[in-house]
Amino acid sequence: AQSVTQLDSQVPVFEEAPVELRCNYSSSVSVYLFWYVQYPNQGLQLLLKYLSGSTLVKGINGFEAEFNKSQTSFHLRKPSVHISDTAEYFCAAGGYNKLIFGAGTRLAVHP
Amino acid sequence: DTAVSQTPKYLVTQMGNDKSIKCEQNLGHDTMYWYKQDSKKFLKIMFSYNNKELIINETVPNRFSPKSPDKAHLNLHINSLELGDSAVYFCASSQGGSGAGQYFGPGTRLTVT
Numbered sequence: 001a002q003s004v005t006q007l008d009s010q011v012p013v014f015e016e017a018p019v020e021l022r023c024n025y026s027s028s029v030s031v032y033l034f035w036y037v038q039y040p041n042q043g044l045q046l047l048l049k050y051l052s053g054s055t056l057v058k059g060i061n062g063f064e065a066e067f068n069k070s071q072t073s074f075h076l077r078k079p080s081v082h083i084s085d086t087a088e089y090f091c092a093a094g095g096y097n098k099l100i101f102g103a104g105t106r107l108a109v110h111p
Numbered sequence: 112d113t114a115v116s117q118t119p120k121y122l123v124t125q126m127g128n129d130k131s132i133k134c135e136q137n138l139g140h141d142t143m144y145w146y147k148q149d150s151k152k153f154l155k156i157m158f159s160y161n162n163k164e165l166i167i168n169e170t171v172p173n174r175f176s177p178k179s180p181d182k183a184h185l186n187l188h189i190n191s192l193e194l195g196d197s198a199v200y201f202c203a204s205s206q207g208g209s210g211a212g213q214y215f216g217p218g219t220r221l222t223v224t
Contacts, residue, residue, distance in 0.1 A: 034212060043115070043201055043215035044154075088152055097142070097166055097208050101154040 002027050004093050006102035014110050015083055021076040021105045023091030033074040034092040034099065035065055044090060050074065061085070081109050114138050115216035117202050123222045124192055132187045132219045134202030142166075143185035144203040144213060145177060154201070160185055192223045 007022040025031060032051050036044040048059025055067040065076045074091060086109045091102040115136045124130050136143065144167075145157040159167035163179045174190045185202060202216040 036215075038152075041218075043217045044203075046212045046214070049212050090154065095208075097159055097161070098156060099213060104152045104154075 002031070002093060002095075002100045004091055004100050004102040006089075006091050006105045008105050009103065010106045010108065012108045012110060013081055016080050018079050019077065019081050019085075019107065021089050021091075021107065023074045023076065023102060025072050025074065025091075025093040027072070027093065031093045031095060032099075033065075033067060034094075035059065035063070035074075035076050036090045036092060036101075037061075038088040038090065038104075040087070047076070047089075081107070083109050083111060085109050115202055115204055115214050117200075117216040117219050119219060120217065121220050121222075123224065125224055126192055126194060128192050129188070129190045130192060130221070131189070132200055132202075132221070134185045134187070134216055136183055136202075136204040136214070136216075138204055138206070138214060140204035140206045140214070141182055142205045142208060143179065143182075144205075145185065145187050146201040146203060146215075148199040148201060148218070150198070158185075158187075189221075192221075194223050197221055197223045 003026045005024045013019045034049045035047040038044045048057045050057045050067045058064045063078050088104045090104050092099045118133045142161045144159045148154045157171050158177045160179045176188045179185045199218045199220050201218045203213040205213045
């Protein structure tokens with residue numbers, strides 16, 4: 001069965017520092033991979049996605065993620081975070097019709 | 112323009128009542144979903160409809176009944192509400208499956224007292 005593990009429930013970081021949010025998935029077949037962001041009291045917004053091709057995927061708001069098939073990972077990175085990046089981040093994996101979400105990582109950016 | 116909208120945004124009701132949540136998308140997508148997010152932020156799919164036909168029905172109590180009158184709408188009706196139904200319910204849509212990315216509504220926070 002497919003599963004998605006986000007290794008950190010919370011990541012505190014100072015403003016302008018780099019950040020990496022870790023995500024591992026388990027699957028024996030090709031999957032689609034996604035990162036979503038959820039700001040307080042809002043719905044989820046798609047940050048970026050990997051379907052195939054280049055393993056480095058660039059998304060909105062300066063985020064990027066790298067697909068690593070051998071490590072079954074899809075870590076999210078940003079070289080310099082802002083206060084406004086404070087939110088919950090969800091990694092998701094799935095096939096054609098169904099997405100499995102990780103438990104989320106709370107990114108807290110401090111001044 | 113709101114891509115995926117849900118009403119109501121907040122819903123407070125008592126145990127045993129029946130309530131509905133409405134969802135509409137104006138993206139022209141052919142697939143719509145309902146998710147439940149619990150108090151620990153865990154997000155789990157409940158249902159998926161493609162062109163008004165049910166394609167995913169996870170292990171959800173029969174008290175939950177989705178209805179899709181057309182491709183742009185997917186409503187969720189809940190009978191005999193229980194305390195454990197308290198959660199945030201998200202509607203989402205996509206075109207041709209999940210590969211293009213699912214677009215989420217703002218959520219409906221349901222509180223059962």
